Amino acid sequence: MEEYSEKQLSILMVAERLFADQGFHGTSVRDIAQEADVNIAMISYYFGSKDKLLESIFKYRMEASRKFINELVENDTMEPLEKINSLIDRFVLKILGEQHFQCIMSREQLNSQQSPVRDLIWQLKGEMLGILRPIVSSAQDAGIFYKDVDVEMLMTSLFGTIHQVIPAQHILRNSPEAKDLNDDEYRTYLRNRVSTHLKKLFKAILTHEF
Known part of the structure; x- marks a missing residue:
């Protein structure tokens, strides 16, 4: 994973927020x-161009996910369903905690023009599918998971659910359990609510247990 200085990270986070808010x-x-309180020459020196700056944001955010997933797959002390639950918790926390980045990512996925950023997105999605498959298939071989499982649709359900929650937050905030919570409490409540729902959904699909 590429190491960034504190100043470089500051530039990346400012750029991420502005790209999300202004396009x-x-x-x-x-x-x-x-x-970011820097001069333009410093941005050019660190990143080269605005396109390269966007690419660096994606590489920074996505490399952390790649590292986590690889470590999860290599972990031989966890049961298959524990790995799935850990994956769910990770991506709920990540996506809900990085909403500026997710806004940019959603736009770039809909971009009809070929770009290095769009290539990075689909590369990572392919890697995640490739990593989830052996977790599921090994558990199927051991008789732990049900045989008839569509892994691609599982991943779509995971990311689609979390992404849908982001624009629906103001509606969910009005639920009886959440309306009196402060902002920090609500963020914790929302993460737990989404994680619990997805874990129940995945368990039902993978094991036919509710």
């Missing part, structure tokens, strides 16, 4: 430099 084409390098 990639609506954000200039000057905007980023002003918000």
Whole structure:
């Protein structure tokens, strides 16, 4: 994983927020430099261009996920369902905690033009499918998971559910259990609610137990 200095990370986080709020084409390098309190030359020195800066944001966010998934697969002390639950907790925490990045990612996936960023997205999605399959298949061979499982649709259910929660937060906030919570309490409540739902869903699909 590429190491970034504190100043580089500051630039990446500012750029991520501005790209999410204003769009990639609506954000200039000057905007980023002003918000990050650096000069334009420093951004060019560190990242080369605005396109490369966006690419660096994606590489930074996605490399952490790649590392976690690899460690999870190699862990031989966890039961298959524990690994699945750990994967769910990880991505609920990550996606709900990185909403600016998820906003950019959603836009880039819908971009019809070929780009290095879009290639990175589909590369990581392919890797995640490739890693989830052996977890599921080994558990199927051991008679732990049900045979008729569509792994691609499992991953779609995971990411689709979490992504749908992001724009629906103001509706979920009105539920009786959440309406009186402060912001920190609500974030914890929402993460737990989404994780619990997905774990029940995955367990039902994988084991036919509810």
